[in-house]
Amino acid sequence: MKFLITGGAGFLGSHLIEHLDGEITVVDDLSTTKFQLPKGKLIKERIENFSTNEKFDYVIHLAARPSPEDYIQHPVETALSNSLGTYNALEIARKSDAVFLYTSSSEIYGHAEIIPTPENYWGKVNPTGIRSCYDESKRFSEALIMSYYREYGLDVRIQRPFNVYGPRLREDGSYGRVVSRFIYQALKGEDITIFGDGNQTRAFLYIDDWVEATKKMLFTKGLKGEIINIGSDKETKIIDLANLIIKLTGSKSKIKFLPPRQDDPPRRAADITKAKRLLNWEPKTSLEEGLIKTIDWFKGEIK
Ligand code: UDP
Secondary structure, X not given: OEEEEEOOOOHHHHHHHHOOOOEEEEEEOOOOOOOOOOOOEEEEOOHHHOOXXXXXXXXXXXXXOOOHHHHOOOHHHHHHHOOHHHHHHHHHHHHHOOEEEEEOOHHHHEOOOOOOEOOOOOOEOOOOOOOHHHHHHHXXXXXXXXXXXXXXXXXXXXXXXXXXXXOOOXXXXXXXXXXXXXXXXXXXXXXXXXXXXXOOEEOOEEXXXXXXXXXXXXXXXXXXXXXXXXXXXXXXXXXXXXXXXXHHHOOOOOEEEEOOOOOOOOOOXXXXXXXXXXXXXXXXXXXXXXXXXXXXXHHHHOO
């Protein structure tokens, strides 16, 4: 089995690679990662610029800058990896007649009006707002991928992950996502920074559950052209997440409320009926269990 994994050195990719058997080639510009690739051959290149005559059985397109504070500082690069990059990855898959798996995003739903959100909800996205470089290009990727399916019959599969967290999720600077940042702040005794009043919600998915779902999406037959939410249907308020992390770490950190993020989706959770039906999958790790494992990992990282 030969796998080409774009963005394979990042948080999701590095975990997935550990659970794949075969010959792994990773194309990654290392723009957002700070860890070593666990295994496989690394080609340091942007996916838009990568070319090869090699053939692959699976092309897994993960390359993206997913952290909102980070991508709004790199809007052009963000939009290009999610458009030209997707085009390039699709062409490589088409020449190989490979299975093409895309990690899209729950961001494509924008300010969803149906919670938990099913795959057939079309989304409510600001097409020119500061998050549009990410949201709209992810949406374009999906449209292009479905065009390859319809025009060339390519075996494409699209997953929409919802707020995956776990060991190796970056906490630093603009890369920091909410779970890793709060854990780091709690362990260091720093203020926990909540944007807005903390009543906005997300549904968090532990990395091991994401890996299991992704392997099922790769290796289950009959998924050609399917789009599947990979997430949790359990909505958590950001303020409740902060308090849970303070409790689990035994931290003395205080909560500090900062101005809300512009265009921050107010609510997010996944309807996973389709994942249950097609993949026989649902998350096994509770938020508390996943946080405890992630906190343990961060304790080992913070000296
Ligand atoms: N958030 C927060 N403080 C932080 C980082 C994030 O309150 O230091 C909030 C953010 O406003 C959003 C949620 O946590 O409502 C998730 O943010 P994240 O950047 O992890 O990803 P998103 O789901 O917005 O893509």
